[in-house]
Amino acid sequence: MQFLSIVARNTTDHVDVEGIVRDLGIILKPSEILPIGIHGRLVMDIDGWEMHLNRQDSDLRRRYTMAHMIGHWVMHQDLLGMGLCEGEDYSQDPLDDYANEEIGRAEEENANVFASELLLPAGLVLPLAEKANMSLGEAAKRLRCSVSGLQIRMEVFERGAPTNVLEQMVPLTASI
Numbered sequence: 001m002q003f004l005s006i007v008a009r010n011t012t013d014h015v016d017v018e019g020i021v022r023d024l025g026i027i028l029k030p031s032e033i034l035p036i037g038i039h040g041r042l043v044m045d046i047d048g049w050e051m052h053l054n055r056q057d058s059d060l061r062r063r064y065t066m067a068h069m070i071g072h073w074v075m076h077q078d079l080l081g082m083g084l085c086e087g088e089d090y091s092q093d094p095l096d097d098y099a100n101e102e103i104g105r106a107e108e109e110n111a112n113v114f115a116s117e118l119l120l121p122a123g124l125v126l127p128l129a130e131k132a133n134m135s136l137g138e139a140a141k142r143l144r145c146s147v148s149g150l151q152i153r154m155e156v157f158e159r160g161a162p163t164n165v166l167e168q169m170v171p172l173t174a175s176i
Helices: 003-009 017-023 059-075 105-119 122-129 136-143 147-158 165-169
Strands: 027-031 038-045 048-054 083-087
Touching: 003 017, 017 027, 017 059, 017 105, 038 059, 048 059, 059 083, 059 105, 105 147, 122 136, 122 147, 136 147
Parallel strands: 027 048
Antiparallel strands: 038 048, 038 083
């Protein structure tokens, strides 16, 4: 199945990032055992890929972590090896068992842009931005994102930056 079809199927008035994880065949495992400062891990297990999330993180942080790790899974699968860990500022924790030296600053930045595009696509954000009576806080709540994340995304749109980076990063023919 094409990745963008999976995204479309899991997008209504917000993006169901957990649904995307499931549709990609990744097993989602909220975890209490992650070390302090680790937000998530993407791990190759005997049964396939697993995504471990830090239960102590907020729902919004877990949504972003999922979207960020989906970005790695889609764009950097050839670099993942047995997995990766995501720590503070979405960098690799060199002491973690799943630290991955193949994933560098460029890959992290790509995954950040991917996550932003995935969680806050232009087709959902721009119509809300046009509603004069809706506050940024109300829009963020509806989109299930942080106010700061939405504000940053709005600034991208205001600068006239491309709004379809996700489609450029994931070829329309990409099959999962």
